[in-house]
Amino acid sequence: MLDKLLNSINSTLDSNRAKKYKHQAHQLLHRSFDQHITLAVTGFSRSGKTAFITALVEQLTKQANKQNLPFFDVVQSERLIATKTIPQDILALPTFAYKQAIASLTDKTPKWPDSTQRINTLRLALKYQPKSGLRSHITDVSTLIIDLVDYPGEWLMDLPMLSLSFEQWSSEQLALLNQKPRSFCSRELLTAIASLDLDAPVDESKLAEIAEQYKILLQQFKQEMKLTILQPGRVLIPGDLAGAPLLMFFPVNFSNKNKVIEGSNLAHLQKRYQAYIKEVVTPFYQNYFCKFDRQIILVDLLNALSQGANVLAEQKNAIEQLLQHFNYGQSSFIKRLFSPKIDKLLFAANKSDHLSSEHHKDLAILLNNLVQQSQNELKFDGVKIETMAMSSVCATKAVEVKDKKNKIIKCIYGKEINSGNWMTYLPAQPPMRQLNEYEWPNEGFSFPEFYPLLSNDNKLRHIRLDHVFEFLLGDKLR
Ligand SMILES: Nc1nc2c(ncn2[C@@H]2O[C@H](COP(=O)(O)OP(=O)(O)OP(=O)(O)O)[C@@H](O)[C@H]2O)c(=O)[nH]1
Ligand SMILES: [Mg+2]
Incomplete structure (x- = not known):
């Protein structure tokens, strides 16, 4: 039936328009049969x-076999026929460098893939035999x-900057810079900011100097302190924006200010902030972040625990801020066609x-404890x-390993990155709730x-x- 529809579109419209409608019809058909999902893989830098x-x-x-993915039903019930990557829809983005990443992971001396520098995308097609329901009556293969x-x-x-004015953002950032652990190294920057006359006519070189100081501090917060709330993010990974003036802003103290004088230092900083939100953050959000059906939030709690109570608290805070910027809710069949919402x-x-x-x-219990409040609200909205x-x-x-008294101790074994040595290690038990200082x-x-x-066979x-796949995809493969 679809082919007839597409043929009639083809014959009545010129070829370019026909291609466009054909493509849209295909997309709608896939969505209407619930055969298309956009999965949000969300996580801060280095979360995996x-x-x-x-x-x-x-x-x-x-590696889709019963031994390797026992809890993924479509594999366990031998209904997965094959999976492959297929050409993506978003033509303006590079394709996820899968070959490079897998080559480095499976190298003779396996290494982790490089940190991501640009947005990229990937489309996968899973061919399977439907198990039951309408789909299994219509087709043998979906x-x-x-x-x-x-x-x-x-x-x-x-993303949290989207809902903040320059004044609000400045006040949040200055509060952070005055708190532990940032306050240990932010004094020089705060003095430079305080010495800037906000009402004076713009002094480009002074603004560039303080912006550079702010950038160096953000890099230090990232590399040495492993902090998460580091804004603007493009100062750290600029993508195509390296050197662009809209990255050269920093928080300032608005107190006692009620007017922004045209042509002043403050007016320039505000203009750059607003341009950053409008030209960088908003398109990133609108193009890629409000169309998800399912979401996995990857959290590296062990790294946060290694850093201390402040860093763990900041992870929790950052996750809570982020959750405000995705669309959640029960997604009915019809709603999903036109405005997808994350339902799992x-x-x-x-x-x-x-x-x-x-x-x-214990690690799962700790994460559960950190996100308990947000979970409660989302569950109320029907999100699984x-x-x-x-x-x-x-x-x-x-x-x-056996200790001196012959008691068995469960350890881990691997090649440690810092020393480059193979080692047997007894990791600590993580706490099962958030601890304060x-x-x-x-x-x-x-x-x-x-x-x-x-593994031995590489x-x-x-x-x-397999549990992750079953939770995120299982119901779509029935
Ligand atoms: N042990 C272990 N380490 C992992 C795993 N996934 C990631 N890592 C470690 O975490 C680091 C970062 O992983 P990535 O996948 O590059 O993280 P990312 O979220 O893509 O990071 P950005 O591209 O910087 O945003 C890796 O270099 C590894 O050291 C995992 O499943 N197990
Ligand atoms: Mg990455």
């Missing part, structure tokens, strides 16, 4: 988005299309292979939510990082990716 997308493609295209977008995690933290959300405590298996559940500990690509394997153990937490560790290993 690129590794997750690479593992997803690799597991579905090359195809689920999955769209994925990867981007530098730093850009994600720009998975909070994933990633990199659980850095813990011994007995502590995986799960929290789990997982690992897209294992970097360690479980080993048992006073409750934090004196010795802190330490979770070393490891290079990827393949395959990627994972923890609970």
Whole structure:
């Protein structure tokens, strides 16, 4: 029937318009049969988005068997026919560099893929046999299309800026700069900001000087303190915007100000902030971030725990801010056709292979504790939510060691990144709730990082990716 419709469109319209309508009709048909989902892989910088997308493609295209993905129903019931990457729809974006990423993960000396510098996208097609329902009566074979977008995690933290004026943003950022742990190294910048006469005629070189100071401080917060709320994100990963004046702004103290004088330093800073929101953040959000059907939020809690109570608290705060900027809610069949909403959300405590298996559940409980309040509100709106500990690509394997009293201790084994040495390590038990500064153990937490560790037959290993797939995709493959 579709072919007839498309043929009649073809014959009545000129070829370009026909192609466009044919394409739209195909898209609508796919959506109307619920065979198309856009999956939001969300996470801050270094949370594991690129590794997750690479593992997803690799597991579905090359490792989809019952032993490897036992909890993914379409695989367990032998209904998955094949999966492959297909040409994407968004022609202006580069394609996700899957081949490069998998080559580095499965190299003779496996390495992690590079940090992402630009937005990119990938489309996957899963061909399967429907199990039941309308679809199984109409066809023997169905195809689920999955769209994925990867981007530098730093850009994600720009989304909360969408709802802030320059004055509001400045006041939030100055408050952060005056608090621990930022206050340890922000004094020089704060003095420079205080010395700037906001009402004076614009002094471009002075603004550039302070903007550079702010940039260096943001880099320090990222690299040394592993903080998350770092705005504007493009100062850290500029993409095509390196050197653009709209990146040269910083927070200023608005108190006692009620008028922005034209041509002043303040007017220029405000103009740049507004241009950044309008020309950079808004299109990024509108083009890629308000069309999702499903979402996985990858959280690297172990890295936050290694840094301390402030960094963990900031992760929680940042996740809460982010959740305000996605569309959630129960998505009916008709609504999904025209304005998709996220109806299933998975909070994933990633990199659980850095813990011994007995502590995986503690990590999931900690994440659950951090997002409890937000979860409650989303569940009220009908969103299905799960929290789990997982690992897209294992970097360690479980080993048992006997102590002096012959008691068995569960450890992990792998090649540690800092020293480059193979080591057996006994990871600490993570706390099962958010601890404040006073409750934090004196010795802190330490979770070393490891290079990827393949199976004996050179395959990627994972923890609970099959559960992740079943939760996010399972119902679409029935
Ligand atoms: N053990 C373990 N480490 C992981 C896993 N996934 C990612 N990592 C580590 O986390 C680092 C960052 O992973 P990426 O996938 O590049 O993270 P990202 O979210 O894409 O980061 P940006 O591109 O900077 O936003 C890697 O270099 C690894 O060290 C995992 O499943 N297990
Ligand atoms: Mg990445």
